[in-house]
Amino acid sequence: MDYSNESMRFRETAFEKKRGVSKVELGVGFAQVHVADLPEPIHTGRLVALQCVKECEIGIFFLKMTSTGLSFLVKEEVVERLSERFAKEFTNFTVDKGRSVVFVHAVNLRDEEGLLANILSEAISTGARLEHIGDLHDSVCISASHEDAQKIAKAIEGKEFVTL
DSSP states (O other), rough: OOOSSTTTTTOOOSSSSSSSSEEEEEEEEEEEEOOOOOOHHHHHHHHHHHHHHHHTTOOOEEEEEEESEEEEEEGGHHHHHHHHHTTOOSSSEEEEEEEEEEEEEETTTTSSSHHHHHHHHHHHTTOOOOOOEEEEEEEEEEEEHHHHHHHHHHHHHTTOOOOO
16 A cells, blocks of 8 residues: 555545525425414414414424414415315415525524625515515525515525625
């Protein structure tokens, strides 16, 4: 076996990802669900809605409490099952298909001062209607209609964001 310096050269390994936005992905096939006008006490109606979701064995995304109920996203393939169940419990709920989620991956998103604000400013400047926004330590997720989500993804993709 050759143990000379020439044979011991190793390929350099990168341990850190580049700062800023590294990737933009588009998740499709979602529907937005709103349950509204729940009677007081409102928390009881919210618990009923979440129990219905559990009974239907449905995963939800972007759960938000609203002033009169709640809203969230589901995969479009479960809409019929959830709608049938909700119809038994609620008089005021809507389901809007054709939603997508833009996933903007950026290392240390919360630690890079101004990065989240810059990404969201770019998304807002497209004129798109942003329906939900969520962030993790390494990504921001934006839900919108499929058409608006495509606009947002295109605007953010490949753009260099300057942080403070």
